[in-house]
Amino acid sequence: MSDRHVSLIDLTLAYGGTIAVPGLTLDIVKGELIALLGPSGCGKTTTMRAIAGLLKPAAGRISIAGRDVTHVPANKRGVGLVFQSYALFPHLSAFENVAFGLRLRHSSETVIRARTEAGLATVGLSALATRRPAELSGGQQQRLALARSLVMEPSVLLLDEPLSNLDARLRLDMRSELQRMQRQTGVTMVFVTHDQAEALALADRVVLMRAGVIEQLGTPADLYSRPATAFAAGFMGFENIFRVEGTSLVSDAGAVPLGFAAGAPILAWRPGGVAVGAGPYAGQVVASSFAGSHREYVLESPLGRIKADVPIERAGAALGETVAFDLPQETVWPLMT
Template sequence: MMHQTILSGTPTALTSRDAHLRLDGLTKRYGDTEAVAALNLDVPKGELVALLGPSGCGKTTTLRMIAGLITPSGGRIVVGRSDITQMPVYRRDMGLVFQSYALFPHMTVARNVAFGLEMRGVSKPEIEQRVREALAMVRLEPLAERRPRELSGGQQQRVALARALVIRPSILLLDEPLSNLDAKLRDEMRNEIRDIQQNLGITAVFVTHDQVEALSMCDKVVVMKGGKLEQVGTPVDVYEHPATPFVASFVGRTNRLEAMGKGDGTAIAGGAVLRIPSRAQGPVEIMMRPHRVRLTDSDGASASGGEGTNRLDGRLSRVTFVGDLLQYHVDVSGTELVVEAASDHGRVFRAVGAPVSLMWRVEDTMVFGRTA
């Protein structure tokens, strides 16, 4: 069954009747600055939701209000049918994984994992059993007697995850837990966290500024900007149907082109008439993903497209090799557009300075209004 997440007051709002975690007008002010502005969000039970956005957008503040580490200036936090807005941290039944891991350096791995159970007065035999289960879950049983300094970054992150899960929380909160890991470890831990979350069926909120983490791990993505929610939806929804130019440019790479909509499904941009999936009239901003654009020779025969294809002519200004991709930078009437193509042993399509054409499908064209 596909769960849904609701965001009130946006054109992309979804409906949910089984929210396990509900944020109702959640607000945090610091003097005259509104770090989080009347945030409304429902998270169904068993769903992993990402709070995604740039630094300062309010995502970590939101997570810390949910955890009870920051007191809201307004609004409510509801879990199930209980309002926990004023409830102290230790009573919230939540597991929190910090960016810095926050392990006790003088304790063994097993003692670090057991700490939360000891504070809750769980019996020693049960603690030992649950610690063994938690360490098995994150594949760290053989390292139970090591100290944090004897572990790699990925192993320390697994300890932090086991410590959060051993208390069997109702909700798991993760605050950019992968940001200190190298690229390969991040890939591994993304898969591990997702697998564990799905196997346990636990509700989880994941804070990140990394769009790859949000798109690859989560059931829903909540994009934030300036303390407000810009859009919420499945990873595919947010990537393929961004609600705003900010979402389009933050979630994935985009080309931006100023245009003038004619009100008949076309727009003028880059010295050409383009077909657009909109009858917008007046100033618009056209966007398209670099990997959805094709680079061709500029002669009419090889650059001709069908009725559902747009074309712009330009001049190749730069080629960047990025391993599995080649990025072609093309100057179109003073605007630089980028085409991404699979790298073929570093061989480039054309030399810098050559005339080329850009082609893409009308259905891959995103259109947003703009102020003239």
């Protein structure tokens, strides 16, 4: 792969004697937006700190733009870092917050002014340049933190859960903002999130991590439509995941007969793939919530809780009512592990 930009080569990361990431190998392509996705504690931040040069690997190598940077200090790697808490300087204006790194570099006043103004324009904050962080909204502060990193013209920008402090509406705005900035600057972006929807919406490729190991790597479409493991399927919205034993579908709660030949040891259905209103199984509606085009039912069944999305025009069952349902072969996703 000639266009690889950041390579992690058999990278082992540890805190004291505890290994957080054992032997991670990953190539990140120049100009791509890659998302590290996974539950809390799976090693996302640890990996970011290693790329940034803030954590010395216990073993393995890191190369950026063809150069081995394993032993290169953080400030010589051309890597920008934006954390969840953006750590803006409260006593400085937006302009001076963005200019700060350039001043440290002893750039000329002309360069500082030009780059800072361009950076503020990129994130849509030109009009608020004189405000202090406290006079900006959460989203504006987030954009300011981004501008501060962008003006340093990093070749790689690392973003560690940068949107998790924002409310839902702003998060959506910032997603498209980030994508736009990434296309505009061509910077290679590594974006960390524990939010599946965010990773799928933003990234060119998603790295799903589990306990320091890559569980699955692919495009959002790959991961969403073809999760390889029960863990990946669970992360990609398959709420109903069951084991197959003989001709039965089995959960920790119980078992039901399966109506077709399984062909795999684990079967999964998305809530939208569960058919409600007819079928061989029965479940009591224990929760029902309005979700626009459908209702989200939780059915208490012999398999335990089943999540089922029912189109609004067919969602007539009352809370407490028992309904028939099916886990159809047409909507099943088979899993090997």
